[in-house]
Amino acid sequence: METLATSGFAPDLLQGKVALVAGASSGINLAIARRLAAAGARVAMLSRSAERIEAAGALVAAEGQEVLARAADVRDFDAVAAVAAEAAQRFGPLDIVVSGAAGNFHAPAAHLSANGFKTVIDIDLIGNFNVLRASFEHLRKPGASLFSITAPGAEVPGLFQVHANAAKAGINMTVRCLAMEWGPAGVRVNALSPGPIANTPGMSKLAASPEREQALKARLPLRRYGDFDDITNAALFLASDLSRYVTGTVLDCDGGMRLGDASADALSPPARG
Structure with missing residues (x-):
């Protein structure tokens, strides 16, 4: 995995903090775990595969x-509760929880099995x-920060993703409800919504060819994929006291993807006739 930049943030921003990161064996969640550790947190990591x-x-x-x-x-x-308990026993109360485990695949709804929908x-x-x-x-109450990894598809419908988009929409509402219920205990609950992030399994499936990659980038207002630094900087903001008055929020880190098609054709003014 590429080296993560740490410029712009004090290396001790999370010194003494304890983090639990779910789905942390690869991709965005592993990058977040690394960034939290680089900022001083002790990190508990869980994922389905032991290896x-x-x-x-x-x-x-x-x-x-x-x-x-x-x-x-x-x-x-x-199983998850056992890891959380072990982490708290070993390191102390949990200050940061990142929920990022996910499963996905492309499937037309008319050919998607009930079991496939349920699995996601x-x-x-x-x-x-x-x-x-x-x-x-x-x-830790008060003071804990929890955030889930969601996706633009939670709010923007798309082809062949009814299962994933339905799940992400549910995540967005879950964090808003928990933010209301757990806020009085001093617990913040948010969501982080990555757009296209380079070198992730998801993007390798969505843009399997250079032509498809260029087509996707052309639709983004910023005309590029994000990288691990982009998303982990946003995660560090949510995890730290920099966002101590932010709760019930979905933070979009997507290059403007959720805004719609910003390709040259879409932005061209209509011809005058």
Whole structure:
């Protein structure tokens, strides 16, 4: 994985903090775990594959921070609760929880099986609730910051993504409801919505050819994919006291993707006749 930049943030921004990151074996969630650790947090990481999460944990540990890496399927509430309890026992109350486990694939709705739809709902939506709910007893109160990884599709409909978009829409409402319920305890709950982020499994599926990649970039107002620094900087903001008065919010980090098609053709004024 590429080296993450740390300019613009004090390296001790999260010194003494404890973080739990779900779905942290690869991609955006691993990058977030690395950034939180680089800012001083001790990090507990979980993902379904024991082999992959142990390798990811070793990567974070090699960068100089205490790490706990455990295999757990977010669909299994008791397994997630056990990791949260172990993390709190080892490191102390949880200051930061990142819920990012997800499953996805492209499928026309007319050919999508009921089981395929349910699988994505179970991982993305129910798994998200399991992570947040299982963490609650172990949070620092007041002061904890929780955020889920959502997607622009939570608000913008798209082809062949009814299962994923329905799950992400549910995540957005989940964090808003929990922000209201848990706010009096001093707990903040938000969501982070990445757009196209380079070098992630999702983008390798969405843009499998250079032509498709260029077409996607042409529709973005900023005309480029984001990178791991873009998304982890946003995550660090939500995790830290820099956002201490922010709750119930979906933070879009998507290059303007949610705004709609900003391609040259779309932006061209109509011909005068």
